[in-house]
Amino acid sequence: MRTLLITGPGGSGRTTLAAATALAATRAGERTLLLSGDRTDTLGAVLGVATGPVPVEVREGLTAWRPDATAGFRDDLAGFQERASSVLDLLGASRLDPEEVTPLPGAEELTLLRALRDAALSMGAPPRPFGHWGRHDLLVVDLPPTPQALALLALPGELRRYLRRLLPPERQAARALRPVLGRLAGVPMPSEWLYETTARWDLELAAVEAVIADRKTVVRLVAEPGPAGADAVRDATLGLALRGLRPDHLIANRVLPDASADSWLAGPVAQQRKTLEEWRETYEVVEIAHPGRDPRGLDDLDALVVPGAPETSSRVEWPVVDRLAEDGVLVWHVPLPGAIRDELDLIRRGDELVVAAGQFRRIVPLPSALRRCTVAGAALRDGELRVRFAPDPDLWPQTP
Numbered sequence: 348m349r350t351l352l353i354t355g356p357g358g359s360g361r362t363t364l365a366a367a368t369a370l371a372a373t374r375a376g377e378r379t380l381l382l383s384g385d386r387t388d389t390l391g392a393v394l395g396v397a398t399g400p401v402p403v404e405v406r407e408g409l410t411a412w413r414p415d416a417t418a419g420f421r422d423d424l425a426g427f428q429e430r431a432s433s434v435l436d437l438l439g440a441s442r443l444d445p446e447e448v449t450p451l452p453g454a455e456e457l458t459l460l461r462a463l464r465d466a467a468l469s470m471g472a473p474p475r476p477f478g479h480w481g482r483h484d485l486l487v488v489d490l491p492p493t494p495q496a497l498a499l500l501a502l503p504g505e506l507r508r509y510l511r512r513l514l515p516p517e518r519q520a521a522r523a524l525r526p527v528l529g530r531l532a533g534v535p536m537p538s539e540w541l542y543e544t545t546a547r548w549d550l551e552l553a554a555v556e557a558v559i560a561d562r563k564t565v566v567r568l569v570a571e572p573g574p575a576g577a578d579a580v581r582d583a584t585l586g587l588a589l590r591g592l593r594p595d596h597l598i599a600n601r602v603l604p605d606a607s608a609d610s611w612l613a614g615p616v617a618q619q620r621k622t623l624e625e626w627r628e629t630y631e632v633v634e635i636a637h638p639g640r641d642p643r644g645l646d647d648l649d650a651l652v653v654p655g656a657p658e659t660s661s662r663v664e665w666p667v668v669d670r671l672a673e674d675g676v677l678v679w680h681v682p683l684p685g686a687i688r689d690e691l692d693l694i695r696r697g698d699e700l701v702v703a704a705g706q707f708r709r710i711v712p713l714p715s716a717l718r719r720c721t722v723a724g725a726a727l728r729d730g731e732l733r734v735r736f737a738p739d740p741d742l743w744p745q746t747p
Contacts, residue, residue, distance in 0.1 A: 348467060350486045350558060351657050354496040355569030356579035360600045363642055364569050364635070365489035366393045367651040372485050373409040375655050380466055381411045383489040384459035388413065390489060395644040406645065410483070414462040456491075456499050460555045463488060467558045485656050493568075493579060497586040501709065503556040507549055508710065514545045565657035568594040568630075571601050572622040573615070580626070585685040586707045592661045593682075596654050597630035599623055601637040629684070667714055676723055676735045677716060684730040693734065695722050700734070719743050 353368065355361040362383065369381040383390040383398065390413060391398040396405050400415035466486050490496040558564060568583055570576040580597065587593060603619055606612035626632050633654055642648055668678045683691075683704055692703040698718045700711050720736035720743070727733075 348483060348486055348563070349656060350463075350467065350488065350561065350564040352488050352490055352496075352500075352564065352566045353569060354490040354493050354566070354583070355598075355600075356571075356576065356583075357492040359569045359571050359576070359579075361492075361569040362389050362489050363393050363648070364598055364600060364651070364653055365487055366390060367642070367648040367653045368567075368655065369409055369411075369485075369487040370406075370645065370648050371653050371655040372487070373406065374649075376408075377484045377656050378408050378482065379410070379485045379487060380483040381405070381409065381487045381489070382459075382462055382466060383411070383413045384455055384462070384491060385413065385489070386455060393643065393648070412462070412466075414458050456495070456502060459488075459490075460499065460503060461551070463558055464551065464555045468554065493583040493586070497583070497590070497707065500559055500590055500592075503552045503559065505710075507552045507556065510545055510549055510552075560662075562660040562662050565595045565659065565661045566592050567596050567598065567654075567657070569598045569600055572599045572619040572626070574618065574622070577622050577625065580630075581685045582705070584629075585683060585704055587661075588663065588683050588685075589702065589704055589707045589709045591663050591665065593663050593684075594630065595657050595659050595661055597626055597632050598653065599626065599632055599634045602634045603637050667716060671738070674735075676737050677720060679714070679717060679734040679736065681732040681734065682730065683727070683732050686727060686730065686732065688727045691727060691732065693722070693725055702732075 351368065353361055353365040362385065365383070366381060369379045372379045380402075381390070388398055390411060394405055394411060396403055396411065398411045398413040400413070402410050402412040405411050463486075466483075491499065566587060568580060570580045570583075584593070599619075599622075602623070603612060603616050606616045623632065623634070635651055635653065638647070638650070642651060663682050665679065665681050668680060670676050670678055681702070686704045690703075690705045692701075694701040696710075698713050700713055702709050702711060717736045720738050723735040723737040725732060725734045
């Protein structure tokens, strides 16, 4: 199954265009699932059909679903309390009733990630609740506004990294020795359920990470042309590039018609035209004319001419170029369009490289060859970060 992730700055119309894209794909014969993580039913208002935790068929071939973060959080908490019952009883802690539980910050993002994973798995042996839906060809995801969306895409990898640091997998080999080690150390060792829970979380996060990293997963940006939209698109492009992604299309929404020079629209139209010219130099731009009102219902959405199912990959390669013969270094090429040199920061930490670009930051595992090298310098040229690595004589294989 192909996955299309749609995001953009707040108020850009991304939910409307996500719904229009799903409808366009359905008209082209794609069986489509439209997924939204909005707390309120913005998607339902756009479609004219109420959406919620129970999937609804919008029209033949198109299903819409808005998972319930509250119910998911309550289920997770109930499961945690059940597995940790012995510890809670030992501490004399009272359990929380489901009725008094409200989702904590981040619960909606985790719910959307889990739904993304379940929707992708439905293409194999469909688990509950997807078994009665049939299979889908395309998953269209209405992501939150771009800053939250970028944090959401980074979340599975970051959480897996934290889990591996807190409870390294290699410690699982010592399960049988934990009681003995506990007596020797004089401190209690983590109980079995903690390792089992960690392993389950790691598997779930890995499944989400695999969907995001899949070459059939594509990111599409929506923005309104103008100074604010240009800044938002520049930031979004840099944030995506740091995740190894680039948009397949930039949908310029609410494009105004030409206006006479003495009209009050002349100024906004000129701003939009300037932004569109700049965007066309870098992106595959699709213009959506301003309809004069907010689209509501299937007829209005059908009238929007949007690109349908993606045909290209959003993945961007970070190649390592061998320049040992010429300069004695390996060069890691990291595309970072829109990056500013003064806002770049690099830190080598063991076998990882911490890359900070503006407001974005990512910890990247080094390719195996670069782990045996030391950082010899870096430069930003033509929107590409080039990090030079010199072989460490103590670690690099010696030629006879």
